[in-house]
Amino acid sequence: MYPIQSCIVTDVDVQRPKRRREATVERLLDAALQTFAEQGFAAASVEDICSRGGFTRGAFYSSFRTKDELFEALMTREVERDLARVAELLAGLADEPDPLSAAVDRVLSAFRCDRTWALVVTEYTLHAARHPEAAEVLRRHDEQVGSRLGELVDRMAAEAGLTFTLPAADLIGAATALLSGLTVMSLTAQGDLEPLRRTALLSLVRGAVSRPPTTP
Template identity: 95%
Template sequence: MTDVDLQRPKRRREATVERLLDAALQTFAEQGFAAASVEDICSRGGLTRGAFYSSFRSKDELFEALMTREVERDLARVAELLTGLADEPDPLAAAVDRVLGAFRCDRTWALVVTEYTLHAARNPEAAEVLRRHDEQVGSRLAELVDRMAAEAGLAFTLPAADLIGAATALLSGLTLMSLTAQGDLEPLRRTALLSLVRGAVSSTPTTP
């Protein structure tokens, strides 16, 4: 048996997981987390219940995997976007424009996160999953912001973790508004976020 033969079952399992995650994303957005059943997810993904339970023990575990996949992708993009800002005439504006340009309000993901947040509000175990996730993501984003500030010669008047917390609260609120708003909230997102980060910058820049 060759190495290729040995890798085939692993690749099949990985492909099955990806199909389940893709199906869950759409199903949770359309039906809500509570209303969506394992059967609904499997039907959309063209998979059996056996395929589901060979990969996940519950919908909550599936959601955690979905959240991890989406966030890891986003963090990788943010890390790339926050590099090379030192040569920009306005590093803060460039950072905001790059990030918001890459991450416009995603209605599907916003619905999924909102649905699970409502579920977590009534489920302590799910709430703990979200708290742990938020702490980990916040810590990694703070590291990226600190690195960006050092490269661009910027100094903040508060810890990067606090700035990330404030920015997350701001953008989360605007994303929630976007679910029912009639107009485009992108200009407001830029104005609000740029005002927030400018207000957190020390008047005395550092030397990169």
């Protein structure tokens, strides 16, 4: 008779394939970020992304069905990092001499505006303008981000004793449109647009604050 050997599956055994898959996804996202920025979303192929990341097509399709699904994962990763940073930075604004100015400075320091990311988002927006399924990706993403930012703005306003003249969702929509336009401008502009970004956003936010009536 052969001895009966027990087969014990440990947590380490279970987690190891998961960690490998997560590492593969991260490398694919890094490769996609650079490839989309250099070649554009439409021109970049799955093969191009895999080649940059050192993977086969099989590795790609084991994680993503399409390039659009890959892009959605990329955008989620990048914006989640920014939102986590914003949530951290908006704490303690009530202690600032000028909470609005401090809030604008902190938000602008958190949300990325480098050329690579600006190119990727702009390229995909053009793609989405011609493809309804891609437009749905952006719409769904904007709704989720808008909701998260709305909660942060409402919390910040309550802590700082501020009241806005419009709903947080509308203020965020206006700020997003403003910053998106300046981001596109930055792709061809000469000089640094950061001072303009700050001035424009601070003016918008200050204009949306309800001021108590002055006493005669």
